[in-house]
Amino acid sequence: VAGPEGSVKSQSRKFNIKSTDITPGDDFGMMREVMTRRFSRLIKEEGIPDRTQTVSSAEAADLPFPVWPDVILIDGGQGQMTAVRAILEELAITDSVIAIGVAKGVDRDAGRERFFPPGRESFTLPPRDPVLYFIQRMRDEAHRFAIGSHRARRKKEMVKNPLDEIGGIGPSRKRALLQHFGTAKAVSRAALSDLMAVEGISETVAKQVYNHFHDDAAK
The missing domain is CATH 1.10.150.20 (5' to 3' exonuclease, C-terminal subdomain)
Structure with a gap:
């Protein structure tokens, strides 16, 4: 989870897969469970946000960090983005949050990521674009958080x-x-x-x- 200043660790969450129908390696099944659980809970606790209301920059500065994201960046291409879009449609929140797929480029090189927004053609950003650098930092932090959680769980399992x-x-x-x-x-x-x-x-x-x-x- 990230805001204007970078990573917001207090908003990060980890999920243990509960469904017995999901097998190791079923990325789409895991993604579906995590997204459904994450947003079903948000809807129950916070309600669906009204995106028609706007606030000034000064007002926004006094507000707490929002629990509802504006954008979800999906680590994957068109297939993953389409799958997440279907989940958002089932929950009736496609107007409340945008899902964008981020696929690594040729040879999985950093700096060649391709973005897959809903309803638009995919695109790339210049290698030195600050937005691209920010997104790469977010992805690296998400991977670090996931790997750390996985190692802690595995260590517990080993004991x-x-x-x-x-x-x-x-x-x-x-x-x-x-x-x-x-x-x-x-x-x-x-x-x-x-x-x-x-x-x-x-x-x-x-x-x-x-x-x-x-x-x-x-x-």
């Missing part, structure tokens, strides 16, 4: 989790499973074929893990 109860799962295999799936909960929901695809996990060990979380399969 004590259900994987410790499975015979044959030592520290290295436990680490491999958590690195692949993210959390012990995701491991418990994984299909046998997905468990077998983890580096260092044999078919025998994969079946042990799967059977541990699926009692019916072991009978």
